[in-house]
Amino acid sequence: MRRLRRILNVPVVAVAIYLAVMAGIVWASYTGARGMGYNWQWYRVPKYIYTLTDNGFEPGVILIGLWASVRLSAAAFVLATLLGGLVAALRLSGLVVGRGVSVIYLELIRNIPLLVLLYLFYYVLGPIFGLTRWSAAILTLAVFHSALISEIFRAGVNSVAQGQWEAAAAIGMSRAQAFAFIIIPQSVRFMLPPLTGEAVHLIKSSAIVSVIAVAELTTVGRNIISDTYMSFEIWFTIAAVYLALTLILSFGVSLLERRLNPH
Numbered sequence: 001m002r003r004l005r006r007i008l009n010v011p012v013v014a015v016a017i018y019l020a021v022m023a024g025i026v027w028a029s030y031t032g033a034r035g036m037g038y039n040w041q042w043y044r045v046p047k048y049i050y051t052l053t054d055n056g057f058e059p060g061v062i063l064i065g066l067w068a069s070v071r072l073s074a075a076a077f078v079l080a081t082l083l084g085g086l087v088a089a090l091r092l093s094g095l096v097v098g099r100g101v102s103v104i105y106l107e108l109i110r111n112i113p114l115l116v117l118l119y120l121f122y123y124v125l126g127p128i129f130g131l132t133r134w135s136a137a138i139l140t141l142a143v144f145h146s147a148l149i150s151e152i153f154r155a156g157v158n159s160v161a162q163g164q165w166e167a168a169a170a171i172g173m174s175r176a177q178a179f180a181f182i183i184i185p186q187s188v189r190f191m192l193p194p195l196t197g198e199a200v201h202l203i204k205s206s207a208i209v210s211v212i213a214v215a216e217l218t219t220v221g222r223n224i225i226s227d228t229y230m231s232f233e234i235w236f237t238i239a240a241v242y243l244a245l246t247l248i249l250s251f252g253v254s255l256l257e258r259r260l261n262p263h
Contacts, residue, residue, distance in 0.1 A: 026236075033232050045233050048224055065220030066241055072134070072216055073203045076141035080202070081195075083142060084149030091154055102150070109147040114208055117144055122212050137209035145202050152198065156191035157183055196253045200246050207242070217241060 033040070048060045059067075087105055090098035109117070121143075122136040131139070160183050168178030210218035221238040225231050 065217040079142035083146035087150035088153035156187035
């Protein structure tokens with residue numbers, strides 16, 4: 001079993017397996033579309049990605065939607081990190097009230113589906129607080145992922161040996177000073193890889209905001225399909241764009257894990 005695991009972890013083998021799975025999906029989709037008598041129109045797709053005019057390169061609606069997805073995900077991730085840090089601090093504070101509030105928050109958010117949370121923010125809280133589609137989408141993603149990020153923070157802090165706290169106390173540091181100057185710098189190497197992985201997860205989760213018509217990549221794809229009826233071509237293209245983005249980030253995560261591997 002260990003030998004098989006080592007083989008599967010080899011980058012070339014992993015890529016080969018991934019390409020084989022993708023080839024199977026493409027073949028199954030092509031066979032199904034041919035059975036339906038579907039008329040492929042790939043030649044129409046490039047104009048939705050980019051156009052070359054007298055003024056030079058101009059991004060198409062798909063690239064514009066991709067940029068919107070990146071901005072949406074980045075804003076949500078920053079807010080999720082702040083919320084997650086606050087929740088983790090409350091849970092690690094040792095205060096009964098703080099720990100109670102953090103546990104209730106975590107259990108509540110982790111047990112609500114992301115789609116239901118999105119509807120709650122947009123249709124229930126939106127009219128009350130005047131939230132736009134964009135702000136409701138950011139808040140939904142931030143709140144949902146903050147629960148996961150808070151656990152990453154908590155695990156990172158707890159991974160630092162207890163002796164570090166004792167050593168800081170022995171040289172006269174307060175708990176706050178020990179946390180800021182001793183614990184946090186050492187726990188960063190444990191936190192960064194899973195945090196980057198959570199950023200990849202958030203980008204994939206951002207597609208769900210298309211149900212409230214936020215103008216991001218998935219919504220752009222749906223709009224193009226409603227105008228052209230090129231369902232297969234557009235969804236394959238949208239999937240490829242998401243795949244390229246997440247693979248780039250995942251590759252960055254792998255490099256980060258190698259550099260910051262605590263072992």
